[in-house]
Amino acid sequence: MQDATHPDPHLPACDLADRIADRTCRYGVIGLGYVGLALAEAFARRGIRVLGFDIDDAKVSEVNAGRSYIPDVQAGDVAAAVEAGTLEATTDLRRLAEMDVISICVPTPLSKSRDPDLSYVDAALKSVERALRPGQLIILESTTYPGMTQEVLEPRLQRQGLKVGSDIWLAFSPERVDPGNQRFGVANTPKVVGGVDAGSAAIATAFYGIAIEHVHRVSSAAAAEMVKLLENTFRSVNIGLVNEVALMCDRLGLDVGEIVEAAATKPYGFMAFEPGPGLGGHCIPLDPIYLSWKLRRLDYTARFIELATEINANMPRYVGERVAAALNAQSRAVRGSRILVLGVAYKRDVDDTRESPAIEVIRRLVEAGADVVYADPYVETLTIDDRLFASVAVTAEELAVTDCVVVATDHGAFPWSDVARHARLIVDARDAVPRDEVRHVLWPLSGPAVLGPQAPAPQTGTDPQTDRVFQVPRENQ
Numbered sequence: 001m002q003d004a005t006h007p008d009p010h011l012p013a014c015d016l017a018d019r020i021a022d023r024t025c026r027y028g029v030i031g032l033g034y035v036g037l038a039l040a041e042a043f044a045r046r047g048i049r050v051l052g053f054d055i056d057d058a059k060v061s062e063v064n065a066g067r068s069y070i071p072d073v074q075a076g077d078v079a080a081a082v083e084a085g086t087l088e089a090t091t092d093l094r095r096l097a098e099m100d101v102i103s104i105c106v107p108t109p110l111s112k113s114r115d116p117d118l119s120y121v122d123a124a125l126k127s128v129e130r131a132l133r134p135g136q137l138i139i140l141e142s143t144t145y146p147g148m149t150q151e152v153l154e155p156r157l158q159r160q161g162l163k164v165g166s167d168i169w170l171a172f173s174p175e176r177v178d179p180g181n182q183r184f185g186v187a188n189t190p191k192v193v194g195g196v197d198a199g200s201a202a203i204a205t206a207f208y209g210i211a212i213e214h215v216h217r218v219s220s221a222a223a224a225e226m227v228k229l230l231e232n233t234f235r236s237v238n239i240g241l242v243n244e245v246a247l248m249c250d251r252l253g254l255d256v257g258e259i260v261e262a263a264a265t266k267p268y269g270f271m272a273f274e275p276g277p278g279l280g281g282h283c284i285p286l287d288p289i290y291l292s293w294k295l296r297r298l299d300y301t302a303r304f305i306e307l308a309t310e311i312n313a314n315m316p317r318y319v320g321e322r323v324a325a326a327l328n329a330q331s332r333a334v335r336g337s338r339i340l341v342l343g344v345a346y347k348r349d350v351d352d353t354r355e356s357p358a359i360e361v362i363r364r365l366v367e368a369g370a371d372v373v374y375a376d377p378y379v380e381t382l383t384i385d386d387r388l389f390a391s392v393a394v395t396a397e398e399l400a401v402t403d404c405v406v407v408a409t410d411h412g413a414f415p416w417s418d419v420a421r422h423a424r425l426i427v428d429a430r431d432a433v434p435r436d437e438v439r440h441v442l443w444p445l446s447g448p449a450v451l452g453p454q455a456p457a458p459q460t461g462t463d464p465q466t467d468r469v470f471q472v473p474r475e476n477q
């Protein structure tokens with residue numbers, strides 16, 4: 001929040017600064033998705049009149065009806081803000097002209113060739129350009145490569161005949177929303193801000209101070225862009241490392257879950273990351289590519305990013321191999337086996353399937369001839385390669401007809417004890433199944449299988465010709 005006793009020396013004396021100070025500024029949020037709706041609601045809650053803009057009629061209608069389609073944004077909060085008249089939504093982007101502050105929160109995905117796809121930002125920017133008037137503050141919140149705000153947005157806005165730093169203001173502020181996080185939301189997650197000039201930075205800092213407890217200002221928009229990419233590259237590289245440790249543990253006959261858990265008892269100098277079936281979501285698998293793309297243009301190879309991306313992208317293949325090995329140990333083939341994939345959202349307790357590694361796991365199992373079904377309490381249907389899948393219920397009957405359960409996402413709502421008790425064979429890529437309750441066979445992400453108390457002990461025999469010990473197929477035991 002702003003400190004009235006220490007006024008910011010960089011804060012320009014202008015109408016907008018006054019309107020921010022007396023809370024009469026109007027706030028426009030372009031893109032009412034995971035990021036934009038949460039931001040809009042946080043400011044509306046503080047009494048700022050917010051107008052959300054989206055090209056998706058359905059989202060606009062939902063907001064205006066006081067409903068939320070984002071799990072982290074409570075429907076009651078949206079309804080209260082709409083009722084109080086502080087939150088409204090529209091598809092009419094011409095109304096951006098009425099706004100004092102505009103945040104751009106549109107997607108920044110990758111193209112088919114895995115380069116930054118900036119077409120959404122470009123379209124949003126066109127709408128801003130058409131509505132631009134003196135005194136507005138424009139903030140890009142979509143994740144992008146270092147330099148974009150200054151190199152692309154500033155000249156485009158200035159083409160409208162308005163000077164950034166005196167007529168209008170321009171800043172970058174990365175979004176840090178963590179879907180499913182019960183502890184940290186918009187208000188109590190510190191916000192990093194960088195302006196293309198000192199006045200823009202100061203005015204953006206003052207604006208965010210309305211709704212966010214701590215605003216951390218950096219020296220430039222490019223620095224703020226780089227902060228976001230460091231944060232997400234840090235996660236990607238560390239997850240890549242622990243995933244590679246899982247592959248190493250498999251060769252060594254060790255269970256990576258046990259190793260990470262024990263290492264995490266060190267009270268300093270170690271931070272635990274969980275291995276799993278690969279990266280997912282709209283951020284961690286994609287954002288580092290924005291950085292490596294930019295650096296390629298500067299004749300530099302971002303080696304950590306490339307290595308982590310490769311390791312993480314190969315994890316679904318590894319899970320598929322683990323399923324094949326687990327079935328093979330029971331003298332079964334992937335082809336023709338019924339496989340139940342638990343969880344298709346990219347992480348625990350969210351409904352987002354973007355870039356979810358479970359999709360790649362399913363694709364590989366289907367290609368190998370398995371009869372695949374999935375269960376996910378947050379995702380009713382899922383289309384993979386033009387094929388529609390519908391979520392099934394995790395019942396004792398379903399588990400009884402399943403040859404192998406694959407845990408891809410550890411949603412809290414799954415009946416883990418039932419899975420442990422009824423599933424014949426489990427490949428657990430999330431270390432979610434209670435081991436002491438497993439009745440049959442569990443294959444953790446790495447290392448040897450865990451046999452439940454009722455699992456038939458594998459019988460072995462000796463080949464009289466080669467003297468080699470072999471395992472008797474289950475059907476023959």
Ligand SMILES: NC(=O)c1ccc[n+]([C@@H]2O[C@H](COP(=O)([O-])OP(=O)(O)OC[C@H]3O[C@@H](n4cnc5c(N)ncnc54)[C@H](O)[C@@H]3O)[C@@H](O)[C@H]2O)c1
Pocket residue numbers: 030031032033034035036053054055056059105106107108120123124141142143144174175176177178179282283
């Ligand atoms: N989702 C996250 O957890 C998260 C976290 C941090 C940062 N980010 C970043 O924030 C940005 C937005 O991500 P998101 O997850 O909110 O995306 P999203 O897909 O959930 O929402 C984007 C919204 O923008 C709308 N939109 C697209 N083009 C538009 C246009 N021209 N005009 C108006 N509306 C338009 C879409 O209809 C959609 O509702 C991305 O750059 C992302 O990398 C996302």
